[in-house]
Amino acid sequence: MVPLILLGLLLCLSLTSASPTTNSHISDTTHYPLPNEGHAVAHDPSILRYNNSLYHFRGGVHIPIFRAASLSGPWENIGTVLDGNSTVQKQNQRRPWAPMVTQWRDRVYCFYSISQNGKRNSAIGVASSESPEPGDWTDHGALINTGAGNGSDVYPYNVSNAIDPGFLADPDTGKPYLQYGSYWEGIFQVPLADDLLSVENATHPDADHLVALPNTKPKPIEGGFMSYRDPYYYTWFSHGQCCHFNTEGFPKKGNEYSIRVGRSTSVHGPFVDRDNKTLIDGGGSVVYGSSHGQVYAPGGQGILPGANDEPDVLYYHYHNASIGFAQGDARLGWNYLDYVGGWPVVRYAHPNLLSGSPIRDPAR
Numbered sequence: 001m002v003p004l005i006l007l008g009l010l011l012c013l014s015l016t017s018a019s020p021t022t023n024s025h026i027s028d029t030t031h032y033p034l035p036n037e038g039h040a041v042a043h044d045p046s047i048l049r050y051n052n053s054l055y056h057f058r059g060g061v062h063i064p065i066f067r068a069a070s071l072s073g074p075w076e077n078i079g080t081v082l083d084g085n086s087t088v089q090k091q092n093q094r095r096p097w098a099p100m101v102t103q104w105r106d107r108v109y110c111f112y113s114i115s116q117n118g119k120r121n122s123a124i125g126v127a128s129s130e131s132p133e134p135g136d137w138t139d140h141g142a143l144i145n146t147g148a149g150n151g152s153d154v155y156p157y158n159v160s161n162a163i164d165p166g167f168l169a170d171p172d173t174g175k176p177y178l179q180y181g182s183y184w185e186g187i188f189q190v191p192l193a194d195d196l197l198s199v200e201n202a203t204h205p206d207a208d209h210l211v212a213l214p215n216t217k218p219k220p221i222e223g224g225f226m227s228y229r230d231p232y233y234y235t236w237f238s239h240g241q242c243c244h245f246n247t248e249g250f251p252k253k254g255n256e257y258s259i260r261v262g263r264s265t266s267v268h269g270p271f272v273d274r275d276n277k278t279l280i281d282g283g284g285s286v287v288y289g290s291s292h293g294q295v296y297a298p299g300g301q302g303i304l305p306g307a308n309d310e311p312d313v314l315y316y317h318y319h320n321a322s323i324g325f326a327q328g329d330a331r332l333g334w335n336y337l338d339y340v341g342g343w344p345v346v347r348y349a350h351p352n353l354l355s356g357s358p359i360r361d362p363a364r
């Protein structure tokens with residue numbers, strides 16, 4: 001009898017500790033402010049301001065496009081970038097990942113990833129259009145192949161994974177750059193040709209190595225994105241386990257996605273974090289991470305430059321513990337950014353709600 005009672009008690013206890021309301025795997029720090037809710041399903045969002053509207057692109061069948069008047073929605077699904085499968089002849093070409101959309105001269109470009117979980121046989125493709133609206137997009141196919149395909153033997157494509165495109169036109173020179181990479185040797189940057197449809201030099205890409213984790217395995221760094229605010233270039237990336245929490249379980253606290261950054265006065269780097277550690281030596285300062293026992297694994301981030309005297313916005317996807325941890329549960333979140341001593345800091349509240357200087361989390 002006694003052992004049975006004990007067993008029952010243990011079972012009870014273990015059920016209690018596994019209950020979804022405890023969320024023991026989520027940091028309860030209040031060091032970071034809560035997200036402003038985008039009220040949209042999101043994974044690796046890319047947001048473009050165009051013609052007084054906001055356009056949100058994310059991974060999904062043929063790359064869905066959403067439009068809203070404000071970052072908090074409501075977002076209207078207005079169509080897709082691609083009319084059908086990507087012309088990149090690799091697996092999963094129906095459902096590109098992690099698009100990056102940008103305006104360049106008088107066209108709009110959508111870089112996207114064709115890949116498969118855990119595989120390096122990937123490509124970055126590009127489509128372009130006169131506007132971000134659906135209906136007029138042309139798919140130009142791959143500009144970087146890794147694992148297999150044209151050019152995949154060229155360094156750094158032979159040591160990297162061609163997913164998670166980022167784009168920056170250097171405000172100093174006007175030169176366009178593509179950032180990409182995930183796991184393996186990390187995140188690289190290559191100069192693009194002037195029409196953005198190919199890497200400037202196909203056989204000698206003149207790559208910059210932006211982010212790496214030299215002495216660990218695995219190397220969970222991805223989602224590279226570069227932004228600029230005088231006088232610094234910022235390399236952003238996501239560090240940790242991105243997803244599959246519902247199938248693979250929760251990693252040790254702190255090993256899930258967080259949003260990290262380093263800065264440099266050169267577009268080519270080296271980028272260093274707040275401790276002056278270079279990002280290619282495992283550096284990276286956390287700007288936004290899990291918090292409040294509720295916000296989990298923020299990442300896949302981008303920066304929307306401020307317009308009309310508004311501050312820059314950091315946007316990303318995250319899991320809300322009350323909603324869930326499956327891939328389709330991730331939501332769009334965003335916060336205004338402050339720069340303190342040249343380092344980006346996430347603001348606590350909308351500046352319109354504030355008088356004067358930004359209020360930060362009291363615990364900071």
Ligand SMILES: *[C@@H]1O[C@H](CO)[C@@H](O)[C@H](O)[C@H]1NC(C)=O
Nearest residue numbers: 050051052053130131132133
């Ligand atoms: C800009 O938006 C207006 C409506 O708000 C629309 O009539 C116009 O066609 C749009 N222009 C472009 C270039 O998309």
Ligand SMILES: *[C@@H]1O[C@H](CO)[C@@H](O)[C@H](O)[C@H]1NC(C)=O
Nearest residue numbers: 084085086091092093094095
């Ligand atoms: C589109 O791609 C998917 C794989 O993602 C494939 O199963 C399907 O046959 C393709 N459709 C066409 C029309 O090629």
Ligand SMILES: *[C@@H]1O[C@H](CO)[C@@H](O)[C@H](O)[C@H]1NC(C)=O
Nearest residue numbers: 143150151198199201202203
């Ligand atoms: C391979 O890439 C080179 C350089 O970008 C290009 O000139 C060539 O047409 C490509 N070949 C194929 C088969 O795509």
Ligand SMILES: *[C@@H]1O[C@H](CO)[C@@H](O)[C@H](O)[C@H]1NC(C)=O
Nearest residue numbers: 153154155156157158159160
């Ligand atoms: C990648 O290419 C570079 C330059 O050709 C070469 O030195 C290096 O050994 C290659 N690495 C791998 C893993 O093939």
Ligand SMILES: *[C@@H]1O[C@H](CO)[C@@H](O)[C@H](O)[C@H]1NC(C)=O
Nearest residue numbers: 199200201202203204205206
């Ligand atoms: C690419 O770079 C190599 C090495 O610097 C150079 O020899 C070659 O001419 C370049 N090709 C083009 C098309 O610029």
Ligand SMILES: *[C@@H]1O[C@H](CO)[C@@H](O)[C@H](O)[C@H]1NC(C)=O
Nearest residue numbers: 270272273274275276277278
């Ligand atoms: C950061 O590191 C660089 C290169 O190692 C060094 O020149 C510089 O003095 C360091 N700066 C600080 C603030 O430690």
Ligand SMILES: *[C@@H]1O[C@H](CO)[C@@H](O)[C@H](O)[C@H]1NC(C)=O
Nearest residue numbers: 034035037295320321322323
């Ligand atoms: C989390 O979800 C709950 C329930 O939908 C909602 O009330 C709350 O505002 C959400 N919080 C965040 C930060 O998304």
